[in-house]
Amino acid sequence: MRNPISHLILLMALLSASFPSFAAADIEINTPAIARLKQSMQQRHGQLEAYYTRGAVGLTRDGLIAMRDANVLPLAARQSVNALIASENEDRNALYREIARANGRPEWEQDIRSTFGQRWIDLARPGWWYQAPNGSWGRK
Amino acid sequence: MVKLLVAILPASLAIILSAYADPQIILSLEDIHSPILSAKAIQVRLAGPQMSLLELELGEVAIKEKIWRNLRFSCHTFQFSKDLISCDDGILRLPKSAGMPAAFRFSSRNKSLDVKIKTTAKEGSEGWGLTARWGGPAWEGRLTLINSQVSRIAELLPDKEREMLASAKGRVNGTARLRGDASGLAAIEANLIVDGLAFSDVSGLHAGENITGQIIAKATRQNGEQVNLWEWRSEVTWPQGEVFWQPLYFTGQGHRFIARGEVDENVIRLLEGNLILSGIGEAGLSGVMERPTNTLHDFDLSADNLELSGLFSQVVKPFLAGTSFTELKAMGHAGIQWRYRNGASELINLNLSDVFVEDERERFALRGVNASIPWRSQGVSVTDVSIQSGQLLRIPIGELRIPLEINGQNLNIPRLTFSVLDGEFTLENFSASHLAQGWSWQFSGGLSPVSMQALTKALGSRPMHGTLSGTIPRVSYTGTTLKVDGALLFKVFDGTVELRNMVVLDLMGRAPSLVADLDMRNLDLDLLTGMFSFGNMQGRIDVAVNGLELFDWKPIKFDASLVSSHGNYPRRISQAAVQNISSLGGSGAAAAIQRSFLHIFEEFGYTKIGWSCSLRNGICQMGGIESEHSPQGYVIVKGGGIPAITVIGYNRNVDWWELISRLERITQKNVKPIFQ
Missing domain, CATH: 2.20.50 (Outer Surface Protein A; domain 2)
Incomplete structure (x- = not known):
């Protein structure tokens, strides 16, 4: 569980379990677009990891990430971390959209998003912050 | 203040004079009111020799809406005389703070x-x-x-x-x-x-x-x-x-604000303001803010000749985070005039002077942009945007002048023509609207002949000859998807190429992909093989590519079939082409031709060509002419005439990129020529 990104495949297995009616479906996650997004997120994860650990950035309940506490960052870093968060969220949104599309089920996007949201939180390391269903922040 | 106290004291103070050795006076006031100041829970205690010990406590002091609570002052050297009230070593205590040494001297004489x-x-x-x-x-x-x-x-x-x-x-x-x-x-x-x-x-x-x-x-x-x-x-x-x-970050570099x-x-009125941002430029400001809500009611901003690189990177770009334009950079000069009335924007004039805009993802670049763009909350405004040159997906575009109509959140371009390499692109009836989910736009247009040589050079792909032209019935973009309704028609290799059902997904995102169907008719093999130095073939072919999906301009999925076109035309294949096709079968097969006496023929006849490929997950499943059956493989070229040649493929599944690589090397295996 060291790197959440590398467990995307496991996540997809979990996805199957999360959709009992689709469990038998052969979920497509090997499209080049998904591979590109995974690669992009994986590269960025190296930069984001420290911010997760410091509590500056947290995992939101809707499968994205957000600035949780900017105070732990030097002022000069806050804008670039903002941009990093925006880029990560751009990729995450594209990932959920692409998985739904690659499987010919665009209507799955919201379900995929919420399932991913929960799984990212499940896979988060101890000490990372996440958003509870009621919007409050908690620490693993 | 003094008058006020004098007026109030007799009415409300209670005096307690102690009868003991250390006399003390305690003045307690519950409430003092005046139009300017009010105070509650006031206690003044005077004690000690000659009443030199003063303790003053104020539970609450309010001046207008401003409130202070729990103020305390004590003094051991309090002096009170007709002309002088003073304290040389008092202590002032504020809530949550240590006592502060304080002294005061009040002289009624002076x-x-x-x-x-x-x-x-x-x-x-x-x-x-x-x-x-x-x-x-x-x-x-x-x-x-x-x-x-x-x-x-x-x-x-x-x-x-x-x-x-x-x-x-x-x-x-x-x-x-x-x-x-x-x-x-x-x-x-x-x-x-x-x-x-x-x-x-x-x-x-x-x-x-x-x-x-x-x-x-x-x-x-x-x-x-x-x-x-x-x-x-x-x-x-x-x-x-x-x-x-949030989201702006500024460092102090001599910025100034004079106002x-x-x-x-009721209001704070800024009659004249001058904001000087180092590295960006100067802006004139004025406005009205309502009190006490601090709501901006009116505002005017006017700035000329701003350094766009600083303005864009420091002010504009942070607001673009999370959009498709996060990796833009801009240089040049800009001016802006903004009028805001009654809580809403009424007018914006944006002037751009010799601006260079570049997308760091290399999707586009624009040079020499000059524009005066007016926006009004009511009515239509018309302007021209001129661009000296640009680049779109690495394809250079020439000078263009964009006649822009702006109507609130809608943009229209009735007609626009600009050069693309040696051809010309015409855009008609462009309209864009800003909706809740982002921008949505559509247009129709056409492309007059562009030389394939120039296009392939610009795209950095294998050089090709011929021309590319087409008509675009309707292109629409909503959310993240670009859709082409109808068909794009191209004329290449003396035949036609029809591109149908084209959709570009995640157009401005990190992982754009293209889905389309291609139908090519009557392509001239002579021209086609000439382009690729494959060895001359004569004839015509039809190619259908259904369900084509491209990612990063590379195919990832399709069902393609290539067949000889109907009709009467010469069907000849040169020895070089046969050699190249046969050499795909390996050095042994090539050697067989060399050894054959037939190698003295320059060309052969054939009756039909057929080849198919279904690409899935990087594997191309191949087939040949549907009506022809071979016990061990599939017929790609069916011989005819004298001398004739038949080419049979044996391997049905091949890695696509390996196949491309082999084609490039013309060294495909498992293809054997059969001479008749």
Whole structure:
């Protein structure tokens, strides 16, 4: 569980379990677009990891990430971390959209998003912050 | 103030004179009210020899809406005489703060008041001084700050302001002159230097650190019909420090703000402001803010000749985070005029002068952009945007002049023509609207012949000859998807190519992909093979590519079939082409041709060509002419005439990229020529 990104495949297995009616479906996650997004997120994860650990950035309940506490960052870093968060969220949104599309089920996007949201939180390391269903922040 | 107290005291004070050895006087006042000041829970205790011990407690003091609570002052050297009230070593205690040594001297004879507060802490000593003089109704005072901690100033501020500066740090030096009359404060002049200022809200999204700056301000109450109208002027200089105000980040580099205006109980009016941002330029400002809600009512901003690189990177770009334009950079000069009335934008004029815009993802670049773009909240405005040259997906585009119609949130371009390499692109009926989910746009158009040689060179792909032209019935973009309705028609290799059902997904995103169907008819093999130095083939072919998906311009999925076109035309295949096709079968097969006496023929006849490929997950499943069956493989070329040649493929599944690589090397295996 060291790197959440590398467990995307496991996540997809979990996805199957999360959709009992689709469990038998052969979920497509090997499209080049998904591979590109995974690669992009994986590269960025190296930069984001420290911010997760410091509590500056947290995992939101809707499968994205957000600035949780900017105070732990030097002022000069806050804008670039903002941009990093925006880029990560751009990729995450594209990932959920692409998985739904690659499987010919665009209507799955919201379900995929919420399932991913929960799984990212499940896979988060101890000490990372996440958003509870009621919007409050908690620490693993 | 004195008059006020004198008026109130007899009515409400209770005096307790102790009968014991240490006499003391305790004055308790529940409430004092006046139009300017009110106080609650006031207790004054005088005790000790000659009543030299003073203890004053104020439960609450309010001046207008500003409230202070739990103020305490004690003094062991309190002197009270007809002409003088003084204390040389008092202690002032504010809530949540250690006591501060304080002294005051009030002389009714000299009509003066002097107050000094001085503290010494590990951060160094700091001092506060207030001197006041009066004669008749007029009075004047001077407040001096020496190394005063901002946090200390915060403690002195009323409740609301104190909360805002609760975590602030830094020091202030300077003076403030105050002047007043019977009606109260009439003028303030301040010259303050702030050093090492730091502040932050709870989230850290609005914070500043190590800020040094100077504030020169002057405010005068106007004696007119309007009560409490003040005229003010100020100049703020910010040479050092940093501020993050989500999403903006600025460092102090000599930025300045000079302003004058008016303020009364209902509005703060900025009559004239001049903001000078180092590295960006100057902007003129004016506006009206409503009090006490602090709501912006009117605002005007006017700026010319701004440095666009600084303006874009520092001001515009942070707001583009999370959009498709996060990796843009811009250079040149810009001017802006913004008019905001009654809480809404009414007019924006944007001027661009010799601007260069580049997408760092290399999707597009525009050079020499000059424009004067007017926007009005009501009505239509028309303008021209001129662009010297540009680049779209590495394809150079020539000079263009965009006739732009702007109507609120809608943009229209009736017609636009610009050169693309040696051809010309015509765009018609372009319209764009800003909807809740983002921009949506559509257009129709056409492309007059572009040489394939120039296009392939621009795209960095294998050189090709011929021309590319087409008509575009309708292109629409909504959300993240671009869709082409109808068909794009191209004329290449003396045949036609029809591109249908084209959709580009995630067009501006990180992982754009293209889905389409291709139908090619009557392509001239002579021209086609000539392009690829494959060895001459004569004939015509039809190619259908259904369900084509491209990612990063590379195919990832399709069902393709290639067959000889119907009709009568010469069907010849050169020995070089046979050799190349046969050499795909390996060196053994090639050697067989060399050994054959037939190698003396320059070309052969054939009756039909057929080949198919279904690409899935990087594997191409191949087939040949559908009607022809071979026991071990599939027929790709069926021989005919004399001499004739038949080519049979044996391997049905091949890695696509390996196949491309083999084709490039013309060394495919498992293909054997059969000579007849």
